[in-house]
Amino acid sequence: MTTPVPPDSRPPLVRLRDVHLSFGATEVLKGVDLDVRSGEALSIIGPSGSGKSTILRCINGLIAPQRGEIHVAGTALHQLTREADRLALRKRIGFVFQQFNLFPHLSVLENIAIAPVRILGHPRDEVERHARDLLDRVRLSGKERAYPGELSGGQQQRVAIARALAMRPELVLFDEVTSALDPETVGEVLAVIRDLIRDGLTSVLVTHEMRFAEEISDVVVFTEGGRIVAQGPPDAIFHTNDNPRVTAFITGLGNREPANTGTEGRAR
Amino acid sequence: MAAVAAVAALWAALQPDLAVILIGWVPYLAQGFAMNILISVAAIAIGSLIGLILGVMELAPARWIRAPAITYVHIFRNAPHLVLIFATTYAMPFEITLLGGTVAFPDWLKAVVGLAIPASAHIAEIVRGAIQSIPTAQWESAGSLGFSRLRTLRWIILPQCLRRTLPAWMNLYASIAMGSALASLVGVGELLHAATDASTAVRRTDFTIAVYLTVLVSFFAYCYPISRLTQRLERRFAV
């Protein structure tokens, strides 16, 4: 019998320490500390330009900070100097973009299968079987031969989620994945993400869907001006926080557009 | 095309003797035209391959890869075809010693090189423009799946470029097909050269007119479908 390890004593899957990053003269991240544990869903909220996307891009090594430490899945990302090592890490981290960024020349099935086949070198039949399972999971069975241009935004985004999952990532980063969608299709995408998180997917989500963040997150962090100014369980951030900036942001956003919880999307 | 055929039929009916002479020269002319096709197909094939490599090199992050490609393209993109054909014909050896053996290097092959050089420079620019027209988001999303730069090019970027470059590529093909007639000036036995031979041998003004008309019609028949197809594709892919 092995002694069960208390969850909090395991090293976090993602660990950022004192991360500083500037684009030229503009300081974008001014000392970010962040932990994401396996199986956890962490949401990042905050005003536009506060560095949310930049944090995600640091986690998967698309950009490198000038200072600070980034550990992801046992790799010290800030010490990697070769692009090949960064690529090796990126294979283990999924990324879902605001604008989906599907490959327009490939069918839905090919979009999902191409990376496992060409990058991981897995056998095509096995990959395609997995791809069909994933399509089923994102509720798009029957669309494998469609091209991205023939799908609605919500459908494209669900394909993009399946494409990320096809690499069997240890972590998936979602960057405002519903911001470019028509209101009617937001719900179906959130419903898919909610299911994935329920099934234990480790994820970091940048989102403006406050009610959704509150519902699915284990931890919520609030960024402003390149810093994390508040973090904690959703209840503490959304209801009992004593930070006037956070409250102003949440209520300001809540008044502008009510968050779409996605329940209507589930009952398609 | 129907009009051309009708005029030809009418003319043959009015001038049966001339038609008979012309028909006698057809095999010789056809042999010449086969040379035009060979030269243009070889030139566009070699030009495309080298142009593709140069176009990708032009966008390489490393300066030492980028600089030579950019220089080559600058020099040869606007070099006149005729000058290059003369240069390759008279500056290149008639045989090449390779690994101890000698390989013949006939004039028609030199014409191919002369046409392929500016073609490769043009195609490099077409490829470079097409790669740059693909949104950077495609690079990012491929990168996030673990695609390296070269693999992104191979599997994501270049396949999307293919469609966009097809009309420009076919335009170039048509212009090379017409340019292949320049090879006659350095003595390659292609169609124009064959027509000149025929006209010198027969020495009749009406035959000379007929034989050069045949040359025109042949080139038209080769190039017109290409340019029509190009227009169709341009309309189809217009964004």
Ligand SMILES: Nc1ncnc2c1ncn2[C@@H]1O[C@H](COP(=O)(O)OP(=O)(O)OP(=O)(O)O)[C@@H](O)[C@H]1O
């Ligand atoms: N490649 C870049 N070059 C220069 N500045 C950049 C670059 N990327 C981001 N920035 C700047 O960094 C700051 C933070 O950008 P980031 O995209 O991380 O913000 P964000 O919190 O995701 O905002 P949004 O909610 O609008 O997506 C912004 O001021 C932005 O203009």
Ligand SMILES: [Mg+2]
């Ligand atoms: Mg952003």
